Amino acid sequence: MSAVPAKLPGAVEAVLMPFLNIMVALFVSGLVVWGLGEDPFFALSLLIEGAFGYEEAIGYTFYYATNFIFTGLAVSVAFHAGHFNIGGEGQAMLGGLGLTLAVLWLGDTAPVLSIFLAIIGAAVFGAAWAFIPAWLQAKRGSHIVITTIMFNFIASAFLAYLLVGPLQRPGGQMPESSDFPDGTGLMQFHEVLEMVGIRFEQSPLNASFLIALMAAFGVWFLLTRTRFGYEMRVAGKNAHAAAFAGVSVSRVTIIALMLSGALAGMMGLNELLGEQLRLIGNFTLGYGFVGIAVAFMGRNHPLGIVLAAVLFGVLYQGGAELAFEMPNITRDLIVVIQGLVILFAGAMPHLLRKPVALLYARMARKGAV
């Protein structure tokens, strides 16, 4: 039998083991590429060239990463409280709706105020969409995985209804809203650099990247420096012990899942307020699910999540170029890699523990002699 819980030093545990698991996932991904009849090493070089080869590509890489920081944090906050929120898609859609309503309501009269309101609207609508599954989980024990998946489908249909009905651009044919009024978008990265005299190619990278970093810091602070964060982690590790210690587990569950929904909802800041400047149907494009892989890859630590999000940014941006160059590879391959990362980093974290422990023990013995 495998999965022997052996003792390993902290650094090996925190850095080497997750790294090895991700390497296994990427190795299997390479096998898939090879199976599709393409050269995995050439594919890797195309991927990296596509992600970092020129300024615009770098901008895109971090633009995608911004989405994944939000959704990755969302999954991890819920996971710390012991729950698996896979409703990031639906929560992001509703977040997008919240910010759109704020911008369309106040954008003409008070653009700057409307941007602040949009940020709040995204978070509040995302949290609200998480509330019903959260409440059902806390009070009725309804399976959060199934209810959040159902809420994804419901959100998608609801948004589709709004975008061909009340919110559709007057006279338009596409499922999208009117354009946001002038001056309501978030600042672009190249505009900021231009102000300090640096020329950078235009890309969709925008100020929400900074908001995402602040959110990561906020989550770190919440988890490690506040009483509620502590309660959350205790409830996640052992709900009985937490209840015995006087923590209201159902309250913690509801708040943690709503925070999770708020973070997922803020993804719309990057996609809509940063780039599209209108609400479009299904703008989330599966990024809510990417958050699951990002959270596991980053070991549910905010810093790890930021790094993992950048790596997935590389996969998405580089993958787009790769799909262009290699006809047998489509962007669906990135979804396969996500699944493999979740499998090896999330479901089988102890796969390589035994060989590593044996190797470590042997090295330690040699070192002692």
Next chain:
Amino acid sequence: MEFLVDILLLSDSTLRVAGPLILAALAGLCAERAGIVDIGLEGKMLAAAFAAASAASVTASPWAGLLAGIVASVLLSLLHGYVSINQRGNQIVSGMAINIMVAGLAPTLANAWFSRGGQTPLLPSEARFTEITLPFADAISGVPLLGAIYSDLLSGHSLLTYVAFVAVPTVGWILYKTRFGLRLRAVGENPEAVDTAGISVTLLRYQAMIIAGILCGISGSALSTALGAGFIRDMSAGKGFLALAAMIFGKWKPVPTLLACLLFAFVDALQGRLQGVALPLVGEIPVQFTIMLPYVLTVIILAGFVGKMEAPKASGIPYEKDR
């Protein structure tokens, strides 16, 4: 008369839609009764649908398709078993990994093999499981009521639909009337006791995963070779999760699970019929809202307003032998 015809048509499509749902729910039931939570039903269905459509398209035989679908689903089931039993990993995470992996892999392979933008070619009718006319269906179709029920409602479904309905008593018989079934249920409630009796928990759970894989494989194959005529991206559309909800609503028992599946299938059939129909009082309901119906029903059922649900006690908990 018009009303009766409506009821008949609705019941007919309920039975048709119910087939894959019943098989998937039974798969989840077998896995959970043995103590393994199988959230990856959705992915296994999708994998089977793709494998079945590909094989049927290449060989022009629905049987080859069915076999390929079952093999794909069983392989994924064994992977989930390995994670859950040997690695003692998080079963929910493993199931989600399978769902996401397949959601990417199926269209990737479809694109590489058939170059049709992530779909498989449309299957001709000889490569599909087509409608079967039951014996004497034509002869008694003229008989009032009985003729309508037998010839129009019960007759004329694909073989896999009948397999689904036969699978319910079969699974019930295995679970409740055989020694294997007793052990399987015991391993989901109290694996320590099973282990103490000298029976392998590991082997039993793997056997349960294989049964679940076969059932789910038939379910997915039905999607692409009986209900549909080829593989389409994301064609499982949450049915694996609906099946799980039906299993929970059916309290992990075969016959109540069947009834729950019929309810879901009825709502699904109803939403198809409601599209574009003006109802009294409310008028025409926008199609986006009728699409929501099965999903909303699932949430309401899971909210537990319809009775208490208790999962098998050891379900989702990896078994660890004491040393």
